[in-house]
Amino acid sequence: xxxxxxxxxxxxxxxxxxxxxxxxxxxxxxxxxxxxxxxxxxxxxxxxxxxxxxxxxxxxxxxxxxxxxxxxxxxxxxxxxxxxxxxxxxxxxxxxxxxxxxxxxxxxxxxxxx
Amino acid sequence: xxxxxxxxxxxxxxxxxxxxxxxxxxxxxxxxxxxxxxxxxxxxxxxxxxxxxxxxxxxxxxxxxxxxxxxxxxxxxxxxxxxxxxxxxxxxxxxxxxxxxxxxxxxxxxxxx
Numbered sequence: 001x002x003x004x005x006x007x008x009x010x011x012x013x014x015x016x017x018x019x020x021x022x023x024x025x026x027x028x029x030x031x032x033x034x035x036x037x038x039x040x041x042x043x044x045x046x047x048x049x050x051x052x053x054x055x056x057x058x059x060x061x062x063x064x065x066x067x068x069x070x071x072x073x074x075x076x077x078x079x080x081x082x083x084x085x086x087x088x089x090x091x092x093x094x095x096x097x098x099x100x101x102x103x104x105x106x107x108x109x110x111x112x113x114x
Numbered sequence: 115x116x117x118x119x120x121x122x123x124x125x126x127x128x129x130x131x132x133x134x135x136x137x138x139x140x141x142x143x144x145x146x147x148x149x150x151x152x153x154x155x156x157x158x159x160x161x162x163x164x165x166x167x168x169x170x171x172x173x174x175x176x177x178x179x180x181x182x183x184x185x186x187x188x189x190x191x192x193x194x195x196x197x198x199x200x201x202x203x204x205x206x207x208x209x210x211x212x213x214x215x216x217x218x219x220x221x222x223x224x225x226x227x
Contacts, residue, residue, distance in 0.1 A: 003155070020199070031213070037214045040219060041117065041218040041219040042217060042218070042219045043158070043205075044217070045214055045215065045216075048213070048214070056214055058214075066213050083216065086122065090157050090158070093155070094213060095144075098213055098221065099146050099207040099209045099210075099211075099213045099214075100146060100165070100209065101213060102160045103160065103213075103215065104159075104160075105150075105157025105158045105159070106157050107156050107157050108155075108156075108157055
C-alpha cells in the first residue's frame with residue numbers, strides 16, 4: 001500500500017510538448033510538495049500546497065503549473081517542455097507543513113525531454 | 115548558490131566499521147536539520163533529525179552531531195551494515211515560517227562486506 005505514489009514513473013517526450021505528472025498520497029496529510037532533482041543531484045523545492053492552497057512557489061517558470069483538486073492530490077502540468085526540464089521530479093507530503101514534520105516522498109518521475 | 119553542501123560525492127566503508135557523512139551549511143537562519151536516505155528508484159526516506167538547541171541526537175545505530183559555530187553536521191552510522199548502502203541527503207530548514215527544506219547533493223555510501 002504505497003503512501004505517496006506518482007505516475008508515470010518514466011516520461012520521454014519531445015521539446016515543445018505539454019505533459020502532466022500525477023501525485024497522490026493516502027496518509028491523510030494536509031501538505032504536499034513538488035521537488036526537482038537536477039543533473040547535479042540537488043533536490044530543490046518547486047511548490048508546496050497546504051489543503052489545496054499554494055504556500056511555496058520557488059521562482060519556477062510559469063510553464064510549470066501545479067494543480068491540487070483535493071488535499072490528497074497534487075499534479076504538475078508542464079507546458080512547452082524544454083531540454084532543461086529533463087530531471088527527476090519527486091512529490092512529497094507532510095502532516096501540516098511545519099518544518100519539524102517528516103516529509104514522505106514518492107518514488108520519483110524521470111522526465112526526459114528530447 | 116547552494117546553502118547546504120555535501121562535499122563528498124561518495125564514501126566506501128567496511129562492514130562493521132563506522133561511517134561518517136558530513137554536511138556544511140551557510141545560512142545562519144537554519145535551525146532544524148535532517149538526514150534522508152535514498153535507495154535507487156525510490157524516493158528519499160527520513161532517517162534522523164536534530165534541532166539547533168541540541169548538539170547530538172541518537173537513534174539506534176544512527177547519530178547526528180551538530181556544530182553550530184562551524185555550521186557543520188555529521189551523521190555517524192555504527193556499525194555499518196550492507197543495507198546501509200544508499201545515497202544520504204542532508205537537509206536544513208528554519209523552524210519559523212513555511213516548511214522549506216534545502217537539500218545537499220547527497221553522498222553515496224557503499225558498505226563493503
